[in-house]
Amino acid sequence: MKKHFLSVALISAVAASTLCTSCIGSFALTNKLLSWNKQVSNKFVNELVFFAFWVIPVYEVAALADVVVINSIEFWSGSNPVAVGKSVIDGQDGRYLVECDGKGYTITPEDGGASIRLDFHQDDRSWNLVAPDGSTHKLMTFVDDTHVLLPAPDGTPRLTELSPSGLLAYRATVQSSLLASR
Numbered sequence: 001m002k003k004h005f006l007s008v009a010l011i012s013a014v015a016a017s018t019l020c021t022s023c024i025g026s027f028a029l030t031n032k033l034l035s036w037n038k039q040v041s042n043k044f045v046n047e048l049v050f051f052a053f054w055v056i057p058v059y060e061v062a063a064l065a066d067v068v069v070i071n072s073i074e075f076w077s078g079s080n081p082v083a084v085g086k087s088v089i090d091g092q093d094g095r096y097l098v099e100c101d102g103k104g105y106t107i108t109p110e111d112g113g114a115s116i117r118l119d120f121h122q123d124d125r126s127w128n129l130v131a132p133d134g135s136t137h138k139l140m141t142f143v144d145d146t147h148v149l150l151p152a153p154d155g156t157p158r159l160t161e162l163s164p165s166g167l168l169a170y171r172a173t174v175q176s177s178l179l180a181s182r
Contacts, residue, residue: 026071027063028074029065030059037050103120105117114132116129117129126140138157139151141157146162154177
């Protein structure tokens, strides 16, 4: 009876934690584990590691930890404790080191250029650019699930719909302003 009660309590707690958060989450732990496996060696070794991690329930434990604990922390706090880390990104203009601290990103060119910082401010739901000289520029403010405020060419905030047509209209406004200033 006691063992049955513990199982029911554990299943109920897991179900409640996933149902109460109503957040899919980023599954950062599971994704980091999969990314690591892709970098191990050739495709045959990757397959062996993948199979071994399913037999020894490494992937299952990582996914369960994401669902029950980490994604709940991400939902309630606004940051994922596992998402913190460094990545190298190959861009059109070179390679960049991107460091995430859970609240924003620091982007540094590998060629030694100046770093920039992108910070998310939870209080007004905005992404801000911090330039190398320390000045801050608001890039985007979330109004609701379908609209953001983006800076117009004259610096005033412009309400933009988060849809292909809304972003196309914003882009056309910026391009026409750039053409007019030439």
